[in-house]
Amino acid sequence: MIDKLAPAALAIAGDGFDGLWEGAFIVGAVWLVLRCLPKLGAATRYAMWLCALAALVLIPVLTVVLSGHSSANENAAVAKGNQSAAQVPSIRDSRIEFAQTSFGPAGRPSEPVPAATRKSRITVQPNLAVAAALIWLLAAGARGLLLVLDVCRLGAIRRHARLWSEAHEYPVFLSSRVSVPLAIGFRRPAIILPASLIERMRDDAVQAILIHEIAHLRRNDVWTNAFARVGEALAALNPAAWFIMRRLAAEREIACDDWVIARTGDGGAFAQALATLAGGAAVRVPIAAAGAIGSRHSIVVRIERLLDSRPRHLRLSLSALGGTLMLLALIAFTVQSVSPALAIAPLAGPSSYHTATTTVAGCTRDRTPLREHRLGAGGPRMISPSLDAGSMQRIVARYPAFTTTYAVSVSAAGKPHDVVILHPSNDLAEDRAVAAAALSSTFEPAFHNCAAVASTFRSASTQLPAPTVFLITRPATPVIYGTKPKTRTGACAVPHHDPAIVHLVRPEFTDSMKKLVLATQRTYLNTVNVQLDASGAVQNAMVGKSSGRKAFDEATLAAARESTYAPRVEHCSHIPGTYFVMAAYTDRLEP
Numbered sequence: 001m002i003d004k005l006a007p008a009a010l011a012i013a014g015d016g017f018d019g020l021w022e023g024a025f026i027v028g029a030v031w032l033v034l035r036c037l038p039k040l041g042a043a044t045r046y047a048m049w050l051c052a053l054a055a056l057v058l059i060p061v062l063t064v065v066l067s068g069h070s071s072a073n074e075n076a077a078v079a080k081g082n083q084s085a086a087q088v089p090s091i092r093d094s095r096i097e098f099a100q101t102s103f104g105p106a107g108r109p110s111e112p113v114p115a116a117t118r119k120s121r122i123t124v125q126p127n128l129a130v131a132a133a134l135i136w137l138l139a140a141g142a143r144g145l146l147l148v149l150d151v152c153r154l155g156a157i158r159r160h161a162r163l164w165s166e167a168h169e170y171p172v173f174l175s176s177r178v179s180v181p182l183a184i185g186f187r188r189p190a191i192i193l194p195a196s197l198i199e200r201m202r203d204d205a206v207q208a209i210l211i212h213e214i215a216h217l218r219r220n221d222v223w224t225n226a227f228a229r230v231g232e233a234l235a236a237l238n239p240a241a242w243f244i245m246r247r248l249a250a251e252r253e254i255a256c257d258d259w260v261i262a263r264t265g266d267g268g269a270f271a272q273a274l275a276t277l278a279g280g281a282a283v284r285v286p287i288a289a290a291g292a293i294g295s296r297h298s299i300v301v302r303i304e305r306l307l308d309s310r311p312r313h314l315r316l317s318l319s320a321l322g323g324t325l326m327l328l329a330l331i332a333f334t335v336q337s338v339s340p341a342l343a344i345a346p347l348a349g350p351s352s353y354h355t356a357t358t359t360v361a362g363c364t365r366d367r368t369p370l371r372e373h374r375l376g377a378g379g380p381r382m383i384s385p386s387l388d389a390g391s392m393q394r395i396v397a398r399y400p401a402f403t404t405t406y407a408v409s410v411s412a413a414g415k416p417h418d419v420v421i422l423h424p425s426n427d428l429a430e431d432r433a434v435a436a437a438a439l440s441s442t443f444e445p446a447f448h449n450c451a452a453v454a455s456t457f458r459s460a461s462t463q464l465p466a467p468t469v470f471l472i473t474r475p476a477t478p479v480i481y482g483t484k485p486k487t488r489t490g491a492c493a494v495p496h497h498d499p500a501i502v503h504l505v506r507p508e509f510t511d512s513m514k515k516l517v518l519a520t521q522r523t524y525l526n527t528v529n530v531q532l533d534a535s536g537a538v539q540n541a542m543v544g545k546s547s548g549r550k551a552f553d554e555a556t557l558a559a560a561r562e563s564t565y566a567p568r569v570e571h572c573s574h575i576p577g578t579y580f581v582m583a584a585y586t587d588r589l590e591p
Contacts, residue, residue, distance in 0.1 A: 022059055022331075023240025026052050029327050033320070040320055041313030042255035043219070048324045049247045050224060053231045055328040056241055136237060143233035147226075150286035154184045161192055168210060170217055174198065180277055181209050182289040183216035186223065201273055208260050208270035215259035221252055221290035229287055250298050252290070257302055258312035267306030274303060366448050369410045369457040373441040373590075386446075386457045387591055392422075395460045395591070401426045404434045405460040412452045414445045425463065434461045462589035467514040469507055469585050475499050475568070476529060476578035492572030499532055499577040502564040507555035507583055516549070523586035524552045528560045530579040536567035539576070547585070556583040 030052045034045060161173035174195045182192040191213045198206060216222070228248055235241035261267045278299045368386035387395075396403050405423040408416045419435045438459075446455035475498045517524065526547035531540040541561050543553050560581045568577035 023056055023235075023238050025331050026055050026059070026328065027240050027243060029331060030324060033324055033327065037317075037320055039313075040317055041315070042251050042258055043314060044317040044320055046224075046248060046251035046255055047316055047321050049244055049251060050228060051321070051324055051328060053228055053235075053241065053244045053248070055332065056238065056244065057231045057234050059332045139236035140233045143229075143236045147229050147233065147288055150288040154182070154286055154288055157182075157192060158184065158190060162195075164193065164198075169214055172210065180285055181213050182285070183213045183222060184289050185217075186226075189217045189222065191217070201276065202269070204269040205273035205276075208264060208267075209273055211260045211263050212256045212270065215256035216252075216290040218259075219252075219255065221256075225252070225290045226288065250301075253298070254302060254305060255314075257306055258314055261306065262312055262314055271303045271306040274299060274306070367446060369414075369446045369455050370444040371408075371438075371441050371457055371459065372443070373437065382590070384459060384591055386455075387459050391591065392458060392460050395462065395589075396423050399462045399464070399589070402465060403460055403462040404431050405458070406434060406438055408438050408443070408457045408459075410443045410445055410455055410457050412445050412454045414443045414452075416441065416443055416457075422458070423460075427463065430463050437461075459591060464587045464589060467509070467517040467585065467587040469509045469583055470589070471504065471506065472582040472584075473501055473504065474580050476580040492569075494569065495572045497566075497569050499536070499568040499579055500566040501579070502536075502566055505559040505562040507552075507559040507585075509555070509585060510551075513551055513555070513585060517585055517587055521587075523584055523588060524549055525582065525584050525586075526553050526556050528556050528581045528583075530560050530563075530565070530581060532565050532567055532577045532579060534567055534574040534576055536565045536574075538563075538565070544580075552583070552585050556581065559583075 030048050033048065034040065157175050157177050158173065160177065161175040163171060164174045165172040168191075170189050170191055172191045172193060175192050176195045178192055178194050180194065181197070184190055184192060191210065193206075193209070197209070201209075225248075228245065232241055232245050257267065257270065260270045264270075371384045371386075372381060373384070374381050392405050396405060400423075402425055403423065404421060404425045407420045407422055409418040410416055416439050419438050421431055421435060424431050438457075443457060445452040447453065524547040525545075527544040529542055529544045530538055533539045538561050541557055543557055546553050547556075560579075565579060567574040569575070
């Protein structure tokens with residue numbers, strides 16, 4: 001439920017960057033059209049802003065829905081490719097097309113997903129998604145509840161109102177519960193006038209007011225206002241919706257003012273009536289009613305227009321409205337194409353795993369799947385855990401053009417069966433090699449609640465632009481404090497700490513060694529154990545695990561001896577310690 005509701009809530013609400021720039025595009029597009037066509041009538045402007053509000057609600061929903069269909073199609077294409085042993089398709093842009101290529105058990109890439117269906121994604125944490133959905137539901141629910149209460153309030157006003165006239169197109173009622181004229185009713189339209197209005201205004205002003213309210217009903221403003229209020233509730237957190245609602249209220253009243261001038265030939269009487277109504281006490285007009293006084297600035301604008309003798313356009317401009325709809329459709333298509341899809345990160349716990357198959361006795365904690373693989377054709381075997389998204393992003397950021405990230409589906413029995421390239425490098429052959437190596441590796445399945453479960457192993461492989469040497473260092477004998485450490489004991493400022501490297505010397509990596517790495521296409525890995533005396537001086541250093549090549553072992557050993565160390569300290573006493581140094585001479589980086 002959350003993965004469907006939260007992305008739509010985040011998008012519609014506009015409390016994120018996507019909703020804001022979508023709303024800005026829509027408002028800006030309609031505003032630009034109105035600026036280019038200043039002679040459009042208020043009726044046309046009202047219809048255009050109503051379309052803008054509909055687009056503000058529908059575009060985010062369509063983006064989420066179509067992104068979901070796109071993801072489903074993508075998964076279907078991947079599944080289809082995994083089931084078939086299709087040959088490698090011809091690809092124009094190998095890097096781009098290969099970015100979303102899935103590999104089947106044989107290591108062959110399946111049918112690539114079309115470029116039109118691939119979208120970037122923004123992963124939202126479940127807690128944030130739930131919070132966004134709840135905030136949106138509360139805001140939309142509050143606006144919706146206010147709308148329902150106002151409909152009930154208008155029904156009560158009508159039931160207690162007194163029928164005043166049936167000589168007009170719609171029945172006219174008088175009520176002491178309203179202070180401004182209202183046009184109400186979905187099935188039985190009617191006009192409600194304040195009871196005091198008849199006594200304090202001239203007959204021509206009252207007739208002008210009735211024409212104005214009849215215009216609301218003739219224009220179906222009761223229905224369009226209800227539609228707009230529902231849209232406002234759905235986009236309750238989007239500032240663009242607030243702006244559009246103000247424009248709708250202003251254009252709706254101006255359009256009805258134009259009806260008064262067209263029917264009477266003079267707007268002076270209604271302008272005087274409008275000024276009288278505006279001078280009363282400020283009251284809240286029900287949002288479900290098609291009628292509003294508005295702010296003092298809007299009143300001044302309306303009076304100025306009423307006293308203007310320019311001709312009025314009461315009919316819709318179909319060409320302008322059609323052009324606006326086409327422009328909004330173009331915006332919807334563009335936004336859907338370029339807007340990142342919102343996805344909910346999987347919740348921790350059993351829901352992120354598949355069916356368990358075997359139980360392991362004596363297990364103490366959950367574990368990600370492990371990959372046992374060889375670095376290079378004849379290189380050492382490594383055991384690597386699955387990487388999280390942050391670790392993979394850091395690796396890609398360091399070498400974006402040379403790094404391939406991938407995801408391997410691992411069954412509960414530890415069998416790899418599908419590979420998807422998440423981030424391709426600039427070398428298609430290298431990506432294929434990485435996928436083939438992943439499928440040929442040995443995996444240990446993930447464990448949850450002491451049961452082996454099917455899961456996904458994610459990692460990265462970087463084909464470095466030139467061979468280099470990587471060093472891994474750590475104390476081989478960690479400090480066991482025993483008692484609670486003190487901040488200061490006599491003249492000792494730090495009573496406890498592990499041995500540390502003051503200056504690490506990198507091993508000499510000669511050109512002949514680099515050529516050997518490139519020629520054999522393997523990683524040469526060795527370890528050195530460094531024994532330190534109480535002063536931190538190197539007492540002894542020996543190769544713990546050989547790389548199989550004397551030159552690499554001697555280079556690592558010499559560098560470890562030339563490095564300087566700080567001694568191990570326990571209870572303010574310097575004691576001997578041991579340091580572990582691992583060196584990897586390679587042209588490939590794999591975590």
